[in-house]
Amino acid sequence: MIQYFSKTKVTVLIILLAFFSSCNTGTETEDERSLKIVYTDWSESVAITYLSYVLLEEHMDYKVILKLTDVETAYREVANNEADIFTDAWLPETHKQYFDEHQDKLEMLGITYPEARTGLVVPAYSELKSVADLENYPHPIVGIDPGAGVMQKAQAAIDKYSPGNTLLALSEEEMVEQLGDSIKRRLDIVVTGWEPHWIFARYDVRFLDDPDNIFGQKENIYTIARTGLEEEHPNAVRFFERMQLTEMQLNNLVYEIRVSKDPVEGVNKWMEQNEYVVNQWMKNLTKERLKIM
Numbered sequence: 001m002i003q004y005f006s007k008t009k010v011t012v013l014i015i016l017l018a019f020f021s022s023c024n025t026g027t028e029t030e031d032e033r034s035l036k037i038v039y040t041d042w043s044e045s046v047a048i049t050y051l052s053y054v055l056l057e058e059h060m061d062y063k064v065i066l067k068l069t070d071v072e073t074a075y076r077e078v079a080n081n082e083a084d085i086f087t088d089a090w091l092p093e094t095h096k097q098y099f100d101e102h103q104d105k106l107e108m109l110g111i112t113y114p115e116a117r118t119g120l121v122v123p124a125y126s127e128l129k130s131v132a133d134l135e136n137y138p139h140p141i142v143g144i145d146p147g148a149g150v151m152q153k154a155q156a157a158i159d160k161y162s163p164g165n166t167l168l169a170l171s172e173e174e175m176v177e178q179l180g181d182s183i184k185r186r187l188d189i190v191v192t193g194w195e196p197h198w199i200f201a202r203y204d205v206r207f208l209d210d211p212d213n214i215f216g217q218k219e220n221i222y223t224i225a226r227t228g229l230e231e232e233h234p235n236a237v238r239f240f241e242r243m244q245l246t247e248m249q250l251n252n253l254v255y256e257i258r259v260s261k262d263p264v265e266g267v268n269k270w271m272e273q274n275e276y277v278v279n280q281w282m283k284n285l286t287k288e289r290l291k292i293m
Helices: 007-025 043-059 071-079 096-105 131-136 149-161 172-184 234-242 247-259 263-273 275-282
Strands: 034-039 063-068 085-091 106-123 141-143 167-169 191-195 205-207 219-226
Touching (some): 034 043, 034 071, 043 085, 043 106, 043 219, 043 234, 043 247, 043 263, 043 275, 071 085, 071 096, 071 106, 085 106, 096 106, 106 131, 106 149, 106 172, 106 234, 106 247, 141 172, 149 167, 172 191, 191 205, 219 234, 247 263
Parallel strands (some): 034 085, 141 191
Antiparallel strands (some): 106 191, 106 205, 106 219
C-alpha cells in the first residue's frame, strides 16, 4: 500500500534527517579532535603545558599530544603546522628573534602570565649589586639551554662588562643544583634566572640591577598557536584566551609539580586548591560544570 505524505510531513522529515546527520559528522570528528602542544623543560613551561593537557584532555574531550623540545624548534614547528600550540612564549624581548622569524605564521591566543622577568640572579649575601659589577667577577656565569633568550642576553652582558668571562650552558636542573650547593656553602655564584621560578621561594636570592636594560623590561608569557587553529578548534582557543595565572598561582603550580611524583599529579593537587578560577576558564566549554573533588 502506498502512503502519501503532506508537504509539512516531508519538511519535518528532511529537518530531522539533517539534524541526525549533523550529529553524526559534527564540525570536529573524534579523529580530528586532537591537539599537539610543544614545550621546553623549563619549570614554568612544564607547569603551564601540563595544566593545559589535563584540562583539555580530561574535561574538554581532546586527545593531546605533548612533545618536549627546545625553544627554537617549538616556534618553528608551530609556524610550520607541525604542532598546534606553545604555551611559554616570552615576549616582546626574550623570544623576539624566534617570534620575528615566524610571526606571519603565528597567532597570539592570550597572556598566560603577565610581569615575567629575566636577568642575572645571585644569593642575597653576594657583594654584587649590578650587572656592571661583573667587571670584577672571576667565576663563570652559570646558565641553561644555549637556545634560551636569557642566555643571549647574559652573553651580551658578559661581552659588555666582563669580556674574558665564560657562560656555562647547563640544564635548568644542573643550574639550580649549583645554585643550591653554592648557597649552602656561602660561595659566590651568578646564574641566569627568570621569574616566575620556584627558586625565589626556596632560596634568598635576588636579581642584579640592570642599569643599561640589557635584559629588557618585564614582559608577558603568551600562548601562541599556528594560524587557522580557531576555525578548527574554537573552544580550545577560548580556553587559552581565558587561562591567565597570577604570580602566586603559577609559583604554587610549579611547586606542586616539583614535589609530586609526576606532573599530572601535581596539576590535580593544584586544581583542588584553585577550583573557582579553573571553573571560570572552563565555563560553557564543557558539557557539565567542572567540579574538582
